[in-house]
Amino acid sequence: MAISLHVNDFSFESRTPTLHLCFVGQDCQRIPSILGATYGLQTKRLDLSYNSIRSLDGLNKFPFLEELILDNNYLDDSVIIPCLHTLNTLSLNKNKITNLEKLVEQIREHLPNLRYLSLLGNEACPDQLSSADKDEKDYRRYRLYVLNRLPTLKFLDSTGVRRSEMREARKRGALARTIRPPPLPVCPLPLTKMRYDGMGGSLLPTEGNRTAKKNPVDSREMNGTVGKRGIPDILSPMTHTGAYGIRQYRYLGQHSEGNRFINNEAL
Known part of the structure; x- marks a missing residue:
């Protein structure tokens, strides 16, 4: 010392x-x-x-x-x-x-x-x-x-x-004393843990730590028949998913209105 x-x-x-x-x-x-x-x-x-x-x-x-x-x-x-x-x-x-x-x-x-x-x-x-x-x-x-x-x-x-x-x-x-605004509250969950409310663009937290899941697409629609699509529960307005597959229905033209004006010589 x-x-x-x-x-x-x-x-x-x-x-x-x-x-x-x-x-x-x-x-x-x-x-x-x-x-x-x-x-x-x-x-x-x-x-x-x-x-x-x-x-x-x-x-x-x-x-x-x-x-x-x-x-x-x-x-x-x-x-x-x-x-x-x-x-x-x-x-x-x-x-x-x-x-x-x-x-x-x-x-x-x-x-x-x-x-x-x-x-x-x-x-x-x-x-x-x-x-x-x-x-x-x-x-x-x-x-x-x-x-x-x-x-x-x-x-x-x-x-x-x-x-x-x-x-x-x-x-x-x-x-002259400087007053600073209080800090903004920190979101307890990241954006990946939020879901879109569907009204006004608000983001709402999901329950617990699970991620929001989509309602499945009706299987009849994948087969070419008219089916009711479920409303997807998306994570945020920026999140987008799609689906693709092979269509089973083939168009033959038997019910086309234009067939009435076509004769055999035109074929």
Whole structure:
């Protein structure tokens, strides 16, 4: 376990040194308890980038923390941010956060003095570099919403907050939240398991996993006599089947009306 420490000058108020603690690239899934127990009270800046952190348990052992760097981890929407009243900088770049509203409300409640926030590389942040299907308008709405909910921010992502932008966020930032339609329900059965209802072109699921079967063709029709064809229960409008065979009836022309006008000399 590699720990990098940078000791600043002594604080005249607490008579203790302030630390910059760096614990990078150690593939840990949570904050090691030894860090908080050993350096928690002196640490002002904590860098936990390039790990596999999924939880912020133990972060409350750093009550005087001012900067927290959590880039390139596995934090998702289940993360719980503890109360850190002295924290002014939070970097969560390249994590797994998708629910912007939930995260912003936690920050609003638990980090009242936050001034610098960066969420680049998360699905919750619609920047064009990490999301090809997002455009500048999506990112603009995102900024207005975040600044409306966190009016104390001075810097968001890679850009400082302008006064004109903050005024616009106060006016219409609450309406800038992007609402995505719910996903379409997935058909429980494939098309091969559907049958045509015969009215209006609707497809209905068949019972169980069986495929719809056709009513058999009357055998009298195959023999050349007039028979009643059963109505086929087809799978879908695109499905088509046919039947073929040898016709047993041969036409001799004995009952043709044209025979009355033909005499023996014409034959």
